[in-house]
Amino acid sequence: MKRLLFLVFMAVLLGSCASCTKNTVTSESNNNTNPTGSKMKIKIGNSTFTATLYNNATATAFKSLLPLTVSMIELNGNEKYVDLSRNLPTNASNPGTIQNGDLMLYGSSTLVLFYKTFSTAYSYTNLGRIDDVKGLVAALGAGNVNVSFELE
Structure with missing residues (x-):
């Protein structure tokens, strides 16, 4: 009987420790969408947009790549994408x-970089968002486009 109680006690203890670890990881989420106050300029042709970066490790790592000019590829009539060097x-x-x-x-x-609102089943890591999207669709156009990213 003592063995059974001891095994139940250990199972409960291990279960509670496992949930503590999960909570710690969640609180340090890299998908934090709280703005950092870090501002970035996004230049597309003659148009310049200001974006606010989120407070996460991905945005911090992305900032280390800036300034960056890339040719973004059109996809699905709602986004432009580019594969980064790292x-x-x-x-x-x-x-x-x-x-x-x-x-x-x-x-x-x-x-x-998304230029239309839509529902998705895909998963992404948040980097930031353009503060005022007025003119974004026109600036990006229908095909591939050169885009520059730089910190303000």
């Missing part, structure tokens, strides 16, 4: 709805 830290989750102006990372190295 992997960034990730903590992907499904946002449910993508918003016009979201800047996200797909996988560990694909930078995606």
